[in-house]
Amino acid sequence: MSYCITLTFYPDVKANQVFKKAQQIAKNKLDNFEEVIDENYPYCPASMYNANYFSIEEYRKKRFHNLEKLWIENIFTKTFLYWKEFNLLAVVGYDINGATTITFQNSTDQNYEYTEWNGVPLFENLVQLAKMAPIENIKYYRDDNDEYCRKTYAYDLIYEQLNIEDIFTNKFMEKHDYFKLSMLNEEKSTQCHQYLKKRLLNELKSFLE
Numbered sequence: 001m002s003y004c005i006t007l008t009f010y011p012d013v014k015a016n017q018v019f020k021k022a023q024q025i026a027k028n029k030l031d032n033f034e035e036v037i038d039e040n041y042p043y044c045p046a047s048m049y050n051a052n053y054f055s056i057e058e059y060r061k062k063r064f065h066n067l068e069k070l071w072i073e074n075i076f077t078k079t080f081l082y083w084k085e086f087n088l089l090a091v092v093g094y095d096i097n098g099a100t101t102i103t104f105q106n107s108t109d110q111n112y113e114y115t116e117w118n119g120v121p122l123f124e125n126l127v128q129l130a131k132m133a134p135i136e137n138i139k140y141y142r143d144d145n146d147e148y149c150r151k152t153y154a155y156d157l158i159y160e161q162l163n164i165e166d167i168f169t170n171k172f173m174e175k176h177d178y179f180k181l182s183m184l185n186e187e188k189s190t191q192c193h194q195y196l197k198k199r200l201l202n203e204l205k206s207f208l209e
Contacts, residue, residue, distance in 0.1 A: 003168050004105040007081070008098035011120045013089040018082050018177070025091055026078050026183045033076070033192050037199070040075050044068065046200050065193075072192045076184045082177035083162065086122050104164050111151035123158055130154035 013021050029036055041047060045067040079092040094101050099119030102112070114131075117123035130138075130153040138153045159165070166172040184192075 001168070002106055003165075004103065004107065005164070005167060006093055006101060006103045007090040008093065008095040008101040009120050009123075010089040010091075011099055011122070012087055013082075014087055015082075015084055018080075018089055021089055022078070022080050022091075022179075022181050023183065025080075025095060025097070026076070026181050028097065029078065029095075030076055030183050030188055033188070034195055036075060037072075037192060037196055041196075041199065044071055044196060044200075068193060068196060069189065072189060072196065073182065073184060076192070077180050077182040079180050080178070081167070081172065084177065088120065088122060102158075104159060109148075109152070110155040111148045112155055114151065114154065117154065117158065122161065126157040126161060127154045130157055 010021060010025075037044075045064050081090045081092070082088070083090075091098070100117065100123070102116065114127050117127050130150050133150070133153060138149050139156070140149060140152070163172065163175060166175065172178055
């Protein structure tokens with residue numbers, strides 16, 4: 001089974017601090033809504049429907065209003081995962097304010113640089129374990145590529161410690177906390193929608209000139 005998920009981690013978050021921290025993360029995204037919309041713009045409904053080929057009148061007739069509102073709601077609804085035993089919180093996706101952001105995947109090599117795991121004590125400890133592990137403990141060990149194998153082993157240790165596989169089989173919630181959160185209200189939703197429409201119309205005008 002192929003898999004891919006990007007997680008941004010926040011260490012040292014105690015159980016009674018999780019919701020407050022999640023609110024801060026979600027609110028920060030909303031406070032910077034223009035940047036968030038710009039980052040996700042290629043995936044908005046009109047863009048996905050090749051809006052550059054519409055006239056402005058055609059865009060208005062397409063009645064994207066409801067789809068755009070749902071899209072806005074979706075990009076500002078954040079998904080959180082929490083490992084209570086490690087006091088470790090993660091949000092799905094990239095967040096510049098996190099300690100580190102890691103993409104867990106099996107479509108390419110997993111020999112990430114050791115420094116990519118910095119910022120989370122649990123990860124740093126497992127990286128040290130991988131660096132010092134006996135050869136026989138490392139799967140697929142090759143004498144001619146010691147560093148590659150140890151970096152991959154560090155990935156494996158962290159992947160297994162966090163039960164990442166359970167995220168893709170829906171078993172994660174049986175052992176850990178998993179929830180979605182949005183700070184979006186009607187006023188902010190309207191602001192976001194107005195900004196999106198303004199950008200779309202400006203692009204259409206530019207394309208048709």
